[in-house]
Amino acid sequence: MDTMKAGLLAILAATPFAMAQDAAAPAYRSQAExxxxxxxxxxxxxxxxxxxxxxxxxxxxxxELAPAFAPQxxxxxxxxxxxxxxxxxxxxxVQDNFVVQxxxxxxxxxxRAKPLGTARRHLPAEFTRAASGLPFTPLPDADAWAPQxxxxxxxPVARDPAADKAWLVHCYGTVGxxxxxxxxxxxxxxxxxxxxxxxxxxxxxxxxVGRVLQGMALLSAxxxxxxxxxxxxxxxxxxPIHAIRLASEMPAQARPQLQVLRTESATFGELVESLRWRTxxxxxxxxxxxxxxxxxxxxx
Amino acid sequence: MDTMKAGLLAILAATPFAMAQDAAAPAYRSQAExxxxxxxxxxxxxxxxxxxxxxxxxxxxxxELAPAFAPQxxxxxxxxxxxxxxxxxxxxxVQDNFVVQxxxxxxxxxxRAKPLGTARRHLPAEFTRAASGLPFTPLPDADAWAPQxxxxxxxPVARDPAADKAWLVHCYGTVGxxxxxxxxxxxxxxxxxxxxxxxxxxxxxxxxVGRVLQGMALLSAxxxxxxxxxxxxxxxxxxPIHAIRLASEMPAQARPQLQVLRTESATFGELVESLRWRTxxxxxxxxxxxxxxxxxxxxx
Numbered sequence: 001m002d003t004m005k006a007g008l009l010a011i012l013a014a015t016p017f018a019m020a021q022d023a024a025a026p027a028y029r030s031q032a033e034x035x036x037x038x039x040x041x042x043x044x045x046x047x048x049x050x051x052x053x054x055x056x057x058x059x060x061x062x063x064e065l066a067p068a069f070a071p072q073x074x075x076x077x078x079x080x081x082x083x084x085x086x087x088x089x090x091x092x093x094v095q096d097n098f099v100v101q102x103x104x105x106x107x108x109x110x111x112r113a114k115p116l117g118t119a120r121r122h123l124p125a126e127f128t129r130a131a132s133g134l135p136f137t138p139l140p141d142a143d144a145w146a147p148q149x150x151x152x153x154x155x156p157v158a159r160d161p162a163a164d165k166a167w168l169v170h171c172y173g174t175v176g177x178x179x180x181x182x183x184x185x186x187x188x189x190x191x192x193x194x195x196x197x198x199x200x201x202x203x204x205x206x207x208x209v210g211r212v213l214q215g216m217a218l219l220s221a222x223x224x225x226x227x228x229x230x231x232x233x234x235x236x237x238x239x240p241i242h243a244i245r246l247a248s249e250m251p252a253q254a255r256p257q258l259q260v261l262r263t264e265s266a267t268f269g270e271l272v273e274s275l276r277w278r279t280x281x282x283x284x285x286x287x288x289x290x291x292x293x294x295x296x297x298x299x300x
Numbered sequence: 301m302d303t304m305k306a307g308l309l310a311i312l313a314a315t316p317f318a319m320a321q322d323a324a325a326p327a328y329r330s331q332a333e334x335x336x337x338x339x340x341x342x343x344x345x346x347x348x349x350x351x352x353x354x355x356x357x358x359x360x361x362x363x364e365l366a367p368a369f370a371p372q373x374x375x376x377x378x379x380x381x382x383x384x385x386x387x388x389x390x391x392x393x394v395q396d397n398f399v400v401q402x403x404x405x406x407x408x409x410x411x412r413a414k415p416l417g418t419a420r421r422h423l424p425a426e427f428t429r430a431a432s433g434l435p436f437t438p439l440p441d442a443d444a445w446a447p448q449x450x451x452x453x454x455x456p457v458a459r460d461p462a463a464d465k466a467w468l469v470h471c472y473g474t475v476g477x478x479x480x481x482x483x484x485x486x487x488x489x490x491x492x493x494x495x496x497x498x499x500x501x502x503x504x505x506x507x508x509v510g511r512v513l514q515g516m517a518l519l520s521a522x523x524x525x526x527x528x529x530x531x532x533x534x535x536x537x538x539x540p541i542h543a544i545r546l547a548s549e550m551p552a553q554a555r556p557q558l559q560v561l562r563t564e565s566a567t568f569g570e571l572v573e574s575l576r577w578r579t580x581x582x583x584x585x586x587x588x589x590x591x592x593x594x595x596x597x598x599x600x
Contacts, residue, residue: 096516097472144591172496183584220396221394221522283505
């Protein structure tokens with residue numbers, strides 16, 4: 001972000017709304033207008049080794065992995081994808097306003113569980129990491145759940161500078177590794193995606209591995225399970241997963257062609273301010289704030 | 301809530317977590333255990349004149365209206381239901397992580413719009429009301445969007461005591477009256493229900509009329525519209541609404557038999573504390589807070 005822009009944003013952030021509506025406020029541009037005007041340099045192409053491509057009967061879901069936050073889980077996920085562990089597994093849990101969960105429905109039954117192949121059977125919990133060294137773009141408003149919230153490479157992140165800790169935030173579309181009660185019981189074979197109001201209570205309580213870039217509506221519109229915790233009453237209700245592959249292991253022409261807006265770019269900064277101020281004609285009471293889970297980082 | 305309990309909760313609210321885990325913390329009970337032990341007096345039966353019953357092909361959605369907050373909109377909604385305005389209308393918009401909207405798909409086209417009957421064509425905006433006189437149960441934690449957040453008669457509510465204003469909060473399941481850009485352009489004939497992360501930016505920007513008590517998953521699992529703002533590309537994709545009736549105008553045996561936990565009861569207070577502290581075996585990093593939209597007020 002250039003210095004003048006950063007200065008203006010800092011002034012806006014510190015200015016009561018009635019004043020900001022005066023000459024200091026920039027002309028309103030919609031999200032679509034801001035993105036249409038963005039230079040290509042403000043977008044990045046995800047590393048194909050970080051793209052997990054899930055093939056469902058209704059289409060494709062693309063997840064971007066965040067190895068900076070859960071390296072050991074993501075190494076295991078890459079092994080599982082490479083060895084085709086998820087071929088013919090299932091989406092077996094859809095809990096309304098909470099999660100879609102998928103993998104081997106028999107995972108908790110040792111006698112019937114699908115073998116993990118060469119993937120590790122035990123991983124450390126990767127709930128938080130050091131905050132130092134992360135290219136963190138903070139949001140200007142206070143977060144209700146953490147000392148700071150913002151973005152790292154397109155992922156929603158919370159940070160505690162005093163404790164030098166950072167962690168991926170549970171927003172709509174966040175993907176994490178399911179576990180039992182033991183903190184180190186996740187292995188990356190059972191994954192969940194958030195399909196409801198951000199359950200921030202889960203932050204730093206599970207190993208989060210990434211977020212959905214494309215196909216979210218295929219997950220969020222699935223019929224809800226009627227059993228306990230959104231499990232389906234019968235296996236016939238499960239949705240089959242044809243396959244999950246790393247984009248890096250797919251033929252080039254079959255790979256998803258996606259770009260993510262750089263969250264350290266001036267375009268993203270303007271987008272956040274647009275979401276904060278909402279000076280378009282619809283809003284009668286501008287909010288003058290935004291939460292980390294209000295910001296869907298653009299994908300094109 | 302009895303005095304001792306209220307005192308304990310006040311101590312907990314003011315106590316850093318490491319201390320509260322000591323002798324002062326009550327034994328953990330799950331939400332199910334708390335509700336199972338609740339006396340009948342802690343539940344209320346909604347007034348049938350405040351229950352809107354929507355009949356969809358897949359089943360029934362029940363909305364509780366909040367006339368204390370939007371009396372003129374709700375008077376209009378009662379007229380529209382009484383005159384069967386919504387018979388054979390449509391769910392015409394399902395925008396992922398945002399809203400389901402329903403009513404007459406041709407409402408904005410004067411030549412084709414369905415007549416409103418004796419319902420009023422113009423209503424004042426009912427975005428906020430006086431805070432005075434409301435039986436408000438505050439949450440102990442700070443809200444990111446308003447000076448206070450809590451509950452009134454089972455509805456999520458924000459409050460600004462200095463301005464003597466209160467308003468219904470946009471949480472998952474909140475129902476409001478759609479409008480055009482003019483603040484007084486909603487009439488209650490076009491309604492929306494929130495199906496994603498709480499869009500708190502809408503608070504006090506629209507006239508909110510109630511919340512879904514039952515059948516939420518019928519709305520949240522609908523296929524997403526692929527047109528602008530989640531509109532469906534073709535009318536064939538709309539979901540037909542067979543009818544919307546007031547429970548008070550249905551035969552007694554057909555009415556929904558629902559009760560809502562009283563948000564001023566000690567049971568609700570214990571439930572909130574249970575959600576705040578999460579001392580069960582799964583949580584490794586208790587959150588020690590809860591947001592108003594994290595609390596789904598129980599319905600039985």
